Amino acid sequence: MATFGYTRTCFQCNERKNDFYNDSILCMDCFRGYPLCLECGLNERNKPHPWCADCYQQFRHEQPAVVTVKEEYVPPTLLTRVTDGSNSFREVLKLFVDRWDRRKSQCPEIIAAYTITNDYVRSRYTQYKDQLQANGKDPNEMVHFHGTVLVCDLLSSGVECNNLKCGVCGISQEGFDENRIGHNIPRFQRFGRGLYLAPNSSKCHDYTQGSYNVRAMLVCKVALGRSYNLTGNQSNLTGPPNGYDSVYGQNSPNGVLNYDEVVVYCSEAVLPTHVIVYQRDGIGKIAM
Structure with missing residues (x-):
């Protein structure tokens, strides 16, 4: 009502x-x-x-049939800092470092990592994978990165903020949203209006913006389903080609891409699992 x-x-x-x-x-x-x-x-x-x-x-x-939201309600915290030096921290660090292309630059220092626990987003992702399987397709789940904007002082607060311009916290709370594509970081949409991720952390670094002397990047699971491979621009796409569920942009000698990247066209296909906070501008050596 x-x-x-x-x-x-x-x-x-x-x-x-x-x-x-x-x-x-x-x-x-x-x-x-x-x-x-x-x-x-x-x-x-x-x-x-x-x-x-x-x-x-x-x-x-x-009670009467009408129930209103309580003003004092505070949503549960979705981000939990991973303990430095723990096995989980080492796994996230290794993923970030191993997938940083050192031919371009040295890998920056990871300062902190957070797990994202969002049952709502996880549920819709699971349903999407189940639907792919029901249609006789392999979900083709991969772990990729996504670069976006960090506006808040996450290291100090330890919790997600409510600033609409903070892509890290917004995606942690609501998942990916096709309606907000390009709102925080306008970018050339090589394969049309979609959700872009990449296997290389160094690729996604180019699409991060930070604050408080750090940047942040999302680690995500993505269900690619059946991918359509492309090496050239097709910016007029509004979805994957018929019979496919995603686009896989491949780096090739005669292509336009410096790195591989993937595009899905529905938010249910992506599950953000971690936030990695790292050194913003300077380059530091990471102890493995």
């Missing part, structure tokens, strides 16, 4: 709106995509209803 009234700021998108769900703190656009129960804020809601199954059973006898 939309409530139209005075213009105010939405809790989720930080935009000024006048149509809010049942006079709550969520605008209607954010309510439709909000993943959690509006009462407990913990369990996944049973869309299109505002509650999870547990809260529905509890409140249908005790």
